[in-house]
Amino acid sequence: MSYTEDMTSSDSLLDHVDARTNLAGTNKMEILLFSLGGEEKFGINVFKVKEVSQAGKITRTPNMPGGVDGIVSLRGHVMPVLNLAKFMGVKETAPHQTMMVAEYNTHILGFLVKDVDRIIRVDWDKVRPTEGMLSDKGALITAITNLDDGSLVSILDVEQILSDAFGEAIVGNVEKVEAGHELCVFFADDSMVARRKITEVLDKMGVKHIQANNGQEAWERLRGMADGAQSSGQDLRDQIQVILTDAEMPVMDGYVLTQNIKNDKRFEGIPVVMHSSLSSDANRAMGKRVGVDYYVPKFDSQVLSSTLRPLLT
Incomplete structure (x- = not known):
């Protein structure tokens, strides 16, 4: 990790949007480090953060969820x-x-x-996933990485935190896809x-559907499926119609x-749909740069299903 930038002002989060867009395809990310008062360091993807400011006056409202x-x-x-x-159990x-x-x-939304x-x-x-690892923070940490000094950074699972706070998105009525053959979506999400x-x-x-927990696992499985189809003389598009990725x-x-x-x-002819909570124009530009066919912000079941439906033929 050779790159660091001091967080001296909220403007610094916006100064390098174009530079961060160039990260597409490099397998790198930028993390904003922060503290909750203890020794542990936490991180969040910079692309999720618009600015850092003082909270100002916070107004309590009735029936506010815990945290x-x-x-x-x-x-x-x-x-x-x-x-x-x-949320993290830090005093x-x-x-x-x-x-x-x-x-x-x-x-x-704001995070204090x-x-x-x-x-x-x-x-x-x-960056190592935490699934299967013991953690006193439970599912609220999605991954960990090390700083140059050897200390650990815990990367927040914002989706899980918001789910705990406000409940999971409700999947309403979704129309079935009518097809004369079996359809399959391969998806990857951590x-x-x-x-x-x-x-x-x-x-x-x-x-x-076939699922993978990260991009490496997805690529190994997809490549294995492509090898199998190639050796048997089959068309991979008969096995997978769409690839959906975080x-x-x-x-x-x-x-x-x-x-x-x-x-x-x-994989020619198999569309790739990026399904991400990173909903800014910069992230769409990053997806387009590497060849993403469709970009869908999380999580709206109707938008997701309406995007997938015409691709499933």
């Missing part, structure tokens, strides 16, 4: 404010007032933290919440996965 301190108005946006220390010695303003699934440190650039293959909701949508559509995943991200797929002629 949500209230709402705040910032430059015309009224947003919920989540207290990350409460606050004083009320936290630093707020990371994040855009998630086209919604704006003790302080923000700096931005680091890391290789995704140095979030348990996302995999569960994607599975629910595909089941309601009546579509078979953007940020440990080991290999969705941009490199897409790049690998598009560089392998055996």
Whole structure:
């Protein structure tokens, strides 16, 4: 991890958007480091964060979910404010007032933290998933990585935190796909919440599915399927009609996965749909740069199903 940037002002998050767009296909990400008051360092993908500011006056409202301190108005946006220390079980010695303003699934919200440190650039293959590992923070941590000094950074699973705070998105009525043969979607996502909701949508559509937990696992399985189809003289498109991938995943991200797929002629004619909570124009541009055919923000079951339906023939 050779790149660091001091977090001296909120403007620094926006100064290098074009440079961060150039990360597409490099299997690198930028993480904003922050503290919740203890010794542990936490991180969140910079692309999720619009700015860092003081929280200002937080207004309590009735029936606020646990861990949500209230709402705040910032430059015309009224947003919920989540207290990350409460979610992570970290005791606050004083009320936290630093707020990371994040855009998630086209919604704006604030995360209260003790302080923000700096931005680091890391290789995704140095980021390790936490599934199957013991953690006192449970499913709220999606991955870990090491700093140059050997200390650990815990990367938040924002999808799980928002699910715990506000409940999972409801998958409503989804129309079945009518086809004269079996249809299959291959999807990759490191979030348990996302995999569960994607599975629910595909089941309601009546579509078979194969899943992987990160881009590396997905690529190994896809390449194995392509090898098998090639050796048997079959058309891979008869086995997989669509590949659906998350953007940020440990080991290999969705941009490199897409790049690998598009560089392998055996996958020609199989569309790649990127399904990501990173909903900014910059992320769409990153997807387009590596060959993503369609970009769908998480998580709207109707948008997802309507995007997939014409591709399933």
